[in-house]
Amino acid sequence: MSNPFRLPMAPRAIRNLFSKPATRRYPYEIRPRFDGARGTIKFDVDTCNYCTLCAKRCPAAAITVSREDRTWAIEHLTCIGCNVCVEVCAKKSLAMSTEAKHVHTHAEVGPQGQRPGHEEWHGADPAIAAAAAKAAAELSIDAPSS
Amino acid sequence: MKRTIVPFGPQHPVLAEPLVLDLVLEDEKVIDAIPTIGYIHRGLEAMVDRVEYTEMGFVVERICGICSFMHGMGYCLALESIMSVEVPDRARWLRIIWAEISRIQSHLLWLGLGADAFGFENLFMHCWRMREEILDIFEKTTGGRIIHSVNRIGGVKRDISDSELIAIVARLDGLGKAFEATARVFANDPSIRHRMSGVGVLSMADARAVDAVGPMARASGVRMDTRLAGQNLYDQIEFEPVLETAGDCLARVVVRMREVRQSIDLIHQMVDKMPKGEGLPLENKPRGNPSGETFTRLEQPRGEVVYYVKANGTKYLERFRARTPTFANIPAMIKLVKGCDLADVPNIILTIDPCISCTER
Numbered sequence: 084m085s086n087p088f089r090l091p092m093a094p095r096a097i098r099n100l101f102s103k104p105a106t107r108r109y110p111y112e113i114r115p116r117f118d119g120a121r122g123t124i125k126f127d128v129d130t131c132n133y134c135t136l137c138a139k140r141c142p143a144a145a146i147t148v149s150r151e152d153r154t155w156a157i158e159h160l161t162c163i164g165c166n167v168c169v170e171v172c173a174k175k176s177l178a179m180s181t182e183a184k185h186v187h188t189h190a191e192v193g194p195q196g197q198r199p200g201h202e203e204w205h206g207a208d209p210a211i212a213a214a215a216a217k218a219a220a221e222l223s224i225d226a227p228s229s
Numbered sequence: 230m231k232r233t234i235v236p237f238g239p240q241h242p243v244l245a246e247p248l249v250l251d252l253v254l255e256d257e258k259v260i261d262a263i264p265t266i267g268y269i270h271r272g273l274e275a276m277v278d279r280v281e282y283t284e285m286g287f288v289v290e291r292i293c294g295i296c297s298f299m300h301g302m303g304y305c306l307a308l309e310s311i312m313s314v315e316v317p318d319r320a321r322w323l324r325i326i327w328a329e330i331s332r333i334q335s336h337l338l339w340l341g342l343g344a345d346a347f348g349f350e351n352l353f354m355h356c357w358r359m360r361e362e363i364l365d366i367f368e369k370t371t372g373g374r375i376i377h378s379v380n381r382i383g384g385v386k387r388d389i390s391d392s393e394l395i396a397i398v399a400r401l402d403g404l405g406k407a408f409e410a411t412a413r414v415f416a417n418d419p420s421i422r423h424r425m426s427g428v429g430v431l432s433m434a435d436a437r438a439v440d441a442v443g444p445m446a447r448a449s450g451v452r453m454d455t456r457l458a459g460q461n462l463y464d465q466i467e468f469e470p471v472l473e474t475a476g477d478c479l480a481r482v483v484v485r486m487r488e489v490r491q492s493i494d495l496i497h498q499m500v501d502k503m504p505k506g507e508g509l510p511l512e513n514k515p516r517g518n519p520s521g522e523t524f525t526r527l528e529q530p531r532g533e534v535v536y537y538v539k540a541n542g543t544k545y546l547e548r549f550r551a552r553t554p555t556f557a558n559i560p561a562m563i564k565l566v567k568g569c570d571l572a573d574v575p576n577i578i579l580t581i582d583p584c585i586s587c588t589e590r
């Protein structure tokens with residue numbers, strides 16, 4: 084039996100008196116996340132070609148893509164942050180940012196059943212997009228002559 | 230004498246997890262303990278018929294929040310053996326480095342919980358402060374603190390650069406030094422000895438008879454460790470399992486403390502032995518669908534885990550099963566609880582390091 088009068092925690096306790104606290108004052112002081120930490124998915128509406136591959140591969144079925152309507156939507160609260168969609172996207176339209184997932188309160192759900200964490204993009208209609216591109220091209224051709 | 234039945238759990242202050250035991254008491258002595266499992270059964274194994282085998286890895290990882298890396302790794306190893314995928318060397322080394330880091334994490338977590346259970350909250354904080362550093366290493370290298378999602382069938386998704394590896398080893402060395410101070414408290418503090426020493430003794434013969442696994446068996450002197458089989462590159466490093474002979478609660482604490490030190494040493498060896506360089510291949514993508522069946526064993530922090538996978542050539546597996554270490558240790562726990570004092574029950578239960586979410590999946 085070891086000596087009950089020895090105080091094995093004493094050196095530690097004395098050191099703790101003079102050292103910084105081990106914890107942060109959380110909401111006022113937030114540790115920045117490390118590079119490469121997985122946080123929220125960022126979507127780039129301009130490069131996506133609505134191939135639906137990300138939606139097919141997402142293990143949590145958090146992504147819905149419609150090729151006809153050219154919409155891309157994600158449920159951030161369903162996403163498990165596995166990074167698979169980023170890996171499969173050939174167009175590099177998806178990126179994993181280190182930003183932590185947004186915290187939603189119960190009040191946000193609301194009586195009408197709003198969907199917190201739902202984010203949706205609508206791509207321009209290809210016909211409109213093509214017309215806009217054509218107009219822009221014409222403008223730039225016209226520009227020097229005027 | 231009149232018998233009383235005291236329900237222990239599913240809500241109990243010492244254990245965050247819903248372990249259910251009915252303790253049959255005669256005065257203060259426990260005569261019998263009847264476990265009930267299935268309280269948090271989530272049916273994860275049955276998900277194989279709805280989740281494709283490529284995505285199932287993410288489900289398997291979520292069997293448990295402490296061994297999540299090893300669960301993911303075990304699943305991938307099983308599928309790789311069925312599909313005969315050759316995993317690149319560096320990926321194999323990275324996997325076991327992460328596995329050992331997660332062993333340190335798990336043991337620190339447990340030592341903290343153990344301290345909390347016998348009322349030493351201060352020590353609990355110290356253990357968890359060290360564990361936090363390990364979680365930082367995980368967040369830096371895998372992107373996630375608890376769920377890492379780096380294992381894929383055929384390799385790993387992320388590399389750790391050589392300089393980063395050296396930094397990690399240095400950091401673990403620092404952690405090892407800080408751990409010594411805490412380990413001294415565990416080994417010498419009179420109140421801890423009083424609560425743990427000689428309590429819940431599992432003899433070597435009993436440990437073999439009830440098929441205890443992991444630190445539980447090693448604390449009773451049974452030389453049993455899946456890493457001894459030399460799979461997963463453990464044959465290329467010097468490894469000898471930590472053994473204690475006392476078999477009591479204190480021995481189980483000591484085994485885990487020594488395993489923390491041992492894991493730091495193993496990581497040293499692994500970093501020395503692994504192939505170095507930037508841009509080495511990390512993944513060989515499997516082709517087609519798996520067909521066949523396999524068993525894979527792995528040494529998790531709590532003991533041996535066994536995965537059984539049966540695939541039938543479609544993208545859905547036919548059967549997946551995980552036999553987790555706590556499941557194997559429950560008979561040993563029941564054996565120890567019988568005949569002890571009611572006041573010792575929480576300590577005994579905690580020293581088997583129960584993970585109920587693993588057990589019930």
Ligand code: SF4
Pocket residue numbers: 130131132133134135136137138148171172173174175176177
């Ligand atoms: S984000 Fe990428 S993978 Fe998803 S639909 Fe768009 S282009 Fe395809």
Ligand code: SF4
Pocket residue numbers: 124140141142143144145146157161162163164165166167168169
């Ligand atoms: S990170 Fe994973 S879960 Fe989240 S949207 Fe992408 S594929 Fe789905």
